[in-house]
Amino acid sequence: MADKVLIYSRFPKSMMARFAERFELLDTGGKPACELFSADELSGIRALLTAGGTPLGAEAMELFPKLGAIVCYGTGYDGVDLKAAAARNIAVGHSPGANAASVADIAMTLMLATTRRILVADQYVRSGDWAASRQSPMMRPQAGMPGRRIGVYGMGEIGRKIAARCAAFESEVGYFSRTKYDLPYQYFPSLEALADWCSVLMIAVRAGAETQHVVNADILKRLGADGYVVNISRGSVVDEKALVAALSDKTIAGAGLDVFEKEPHAPDALTALPNVVFAPHIGGHTLDSHVAMQSCVLANLTAFFEGKPLPYAVRST
Amino acid sequence: MADKVLIYSRFPKSMMARFAERFELLDTGGKPACELFSADELSGIRALLTAGGTPLGAEAMELFPKLGAIVCYGTGYDGVDLKAAAARNIAVGHSPGANAASVADIAMTLMLATTRRILVADQYVRSGDWAASRQSPMMRPQAGMPGRRIGVYGMGEIGRKIAARCAAFESEVGYFSRTKYDLPYQYFPSLEALADWCSVLMIAVRAGAETQHVVNADILKRLGADGYVVNISRGSVVDEKALVAALSDKTIAGAGLDVFEKEPHAPDALTALPNVVFAPHIGGHTLDSHVAMQSCVLANLTAFFEGKPLPYAVRST
Numbered sequence: 001m002a003d004k005v006l007i008y009s010r011f012p013k014s015m016m017a018r019f020a021e022r023f024e025l026l027d028t029g030g031k032p033a034c035e036l037f038s039a040d041e042l043s044g045i046r047a048l049l050t051a052g053g054t055p056l057g058a059e060a061m062e063l064f065p066k067l068g069a070i071v072c073y074g075t076g077y078d079g080v081d082l083k084a085a086a087a088r089n090i091a092v093g094h095s096p097g098a099n100a101a102s103v104a105d106i107a108m109t110l111m112l113a114t115t116r117r118i119l120v121a122d123q124y125v126r127s128g129d130w131a132a133s134r135q136s137p138m139m140r141p142q143a144g145m146p147g148r149r150i151g152v153y154g155m156g157e158i159g160r161k162i163a164a165r166c167a168a169f170e171s172e173v174g175y176f177s178r179t180k181y182d183l184p185y186q187y188f189p190s191l192e193a194l195a196d197w198c199s200v201l202m203i204a205v206r207a208g209a210e211t212q213h214v215v216n217a218d219i220l221k222r223l224g225a226d227g228y229v230v231n232i233s234r235g236s237v238v239d240e241k242a243l244v245a246a247l248s249d250k251t252i253a254g255a256g257l258d259v260f261e262k263e264p265h266a267p268d269a270l271t272a273l274p275n276v277v278f279a280p281h282i283g284g285h286t287l288d289s290h291v292a293m294q295s296c297v298l299a300n301l302t303a304f305f306e307g308k309p310l311p312y313a314v315r316s317t
Numbered sequence: 318m319a320d321k322v323l324i325y326s327r328f329p330k331s332m333m334a335r336f337a338e339r340f341e342l343l344d345t346g347g348k349p350a351c352e353l354f355s356a357d358e359l360s361g362i363r364a365l366l367t368a369g370g371t372p373l374g375a376e377a378m379e380l381f382p383k384l385g386a387i388v389c390y391g392t393g394y395d396g397v398d399l400k401a402a403a404a405r406n407i408a409v410g411h412s413p414g415a416n417a418a419s420v421a422d423i424a425m426t427l428m429l430a431t432t433r434r435i436l437v438a439d440q441y442v443r444s445g446d447w448a449a450s451r452q453s454p455m456m457r458p459q460a461g462m463p464g465r466r467i468g469v470y471g472m473g474e475i476g477r478k479i480a481a482r483c484a485a486f487e488s489e490v491g492y493f494s495r496t497k498y499d500l501p502y503q504y505f506p507s508l509e510a511l512a513d514w515c516s517v518l519m520i521a522v523r524a525g526a527e528t529q530h531v532v533n534a535d536i537l538k539r540l541g542a543d544g545y546v547v548n549i550s551r552g553s554v555v556d557e558k559a560l561v562a563a564l565s566d567k568t569i570a571g572a573g574l575d576v577f578e579k580e581p582h583a584p585d586a587l588t589a590l591p592n593v594v595f596a597p598h599i600g601g602h603t604l605d606s607h608v609a610m611q612s613c614v615l616a617n618l619t620a621f622f623e624g625k626p627l628p629y630a631v632r633s634t
Contacts, residue, residue: 144603286461
């Protein structure tokens with residue numbers, strides 16, 4: 001009999017196909033497990049598959065008395081209460097690095113689309129305004145990439161890939177992270193100092209309680225009127241109300257956002273703004289990235305059911 | 318008395334400000350010069366400033382009997398009849414390389430915006446479809462950049478900068494140009510062979526009579542159903558009717574276009590398509606690029622009026 005895996009978050013069926021070949025899947029579709037399955041069924045569950053951003057606390061874990069593994073699809077695990085898991089000896093796994101290139105690429109896409117105003121440009125052509133030679137203040141030339149100061153917040157695998165890409169665009173790259181690394185980019189000892197220096201802030205930090213609303217009104221003000229924010233980490237890192245205010249009153253020039261505080265909702269005050277480019281949390285959403293993430297999930301689940309340590313375990317910090 | 322320069326194409330006033338400090342400008346605003354200025358005024362004109370794509374043939378040159386210099390704003394000079402200019406001993410200048418980074422960056426912007434479907438993504442968030450969990454077939458995961466085969470057509474300064482940027486995205490880079498260079502990218506001896514190999518064709522070739530409609534139905538078919546075309550060179554290089562057909566019947570997946578056959582017009586059949594990202598020929602349109610191009614123009618005009626050779630002369634091939 002196939003080992004059972006409860007699908008705790010809402011995932012498209014197509015993303016689960018490879019797992020269904022190896023395991024018996026109990027799919028909640030993101031709904032409360034206790035509404036869909038009997039207590040008896042849940043009591044036998046030893047492994048969960050979840051999205052890292054989905055809240056999964058001590059109380060939820062208690063529904064599954066035999067739970068031994070929480071496997072996150074993707075690199076993030078900010079929704080999982082690691083202390084509660086550790087207290088119950090539940091292993092937590094993720095897919096480190098598997099989507100790093102894909103996420104770095106959406107960061108670059110959002111930065112270029114925002115600074116080169118590609119939404120406005122596309123509309124200017126499609127509407128016939130270009131053919132009619134109508135003036136568009138939004139189409140005035142802006143600063144380009146050579147010599148632009150890009151500040152990368154967080155120097156994990158995604159941050160490094162963003163930095164390498166920006167360097168190829170002939171931009172200056174600086175970064176802030178808890179640790180100073182041996183990297184050919186200027187290190188700043190605080191987020192404030194990085195924001196004072198850079199004109200584009202790329203948020204690539206691992207999210208958690210200590211990064212909640214770290215990008216606030218003060219940081220945005222430091223970026224200045226020519227400044228841009230690109231967030232591909234988690235919505236929680238940015239104070240979304242302060243961001244709406246800064247974009248509305250031109251404290252900063254624009255933003256590119258793949259993540260939001262309450263997904264899948266982006267506030268109306270934000271989506272009404274013309275100087276933002278939005279994406280629906282598709283950073284890791286490429287074919288190659290999904291294959292790589294699924295391989296990590298399969299390796300984690302297989303090892304767990306064989307009684308081995310997870311090969312892609314979350315390390316407590 | 319300041320030397321006179323006739324502005325032959327339509328340029329925004331702001332782009333002419335630095336020239337107005339040094340020269341007396343006769344601005345046609347892109348209209349026929351003979352309608353705006355007397356034959357007497359035109360007969361004294363020794364230097365023209367034009368956009369490289371604006372047609373400027375032998376007949377037009379005859380309006381200016383004392384013409385000694387045609388200076389193009391930007392890198393292109395495909396509109397200028399070089400043979401006619403040479404026959405009359407008119408020097409032709411341009412701004413080589415000054416906008417190369419800016420143009421390469423719009424190529425990258427268009428490629429990423431198209432392959433990651435950023436217009437659809439932005440609309441999916443703004444419309445509320447994401448919040449309502451509505452399915453969108455256009456948002457299905459696509460191939461990412463790592464390992465993607467990017468074919469660069471033309472290996473001048475812009476092509477090289479595109480290639481370097483693509484390499485930083487962990488893509489494979491190949492190219493076709495008349496000359497094989499000592500570069501770390503795979504060389505293909507024909508455009509056909511490059512199109513067979515790559516999934517994104519970046520058109521960065523210098524336009525001219527010999528490149529007219531070189532990217533035709535056959536080349537597009539070779540790119541295949543997962544293929545993309547990005548054109549930041551000139552509209553004339555692509556057979557626009559064949560492109561509309563290939564995009565409509567899904568012979569290729571999409572396109573990113575900064576240039577068109579008859580600017581500023583993009584055909585309705587093209588602008589109606591959802592799988593294209595458009596820009597209104599803004600490749601060289603950044604602040605730093607304009608400053609660099611203006612410096613080339615000033616250097617060319619100053620040298621000419623001092624009786625010296627143009628420092629940024631077009632070399633006949």
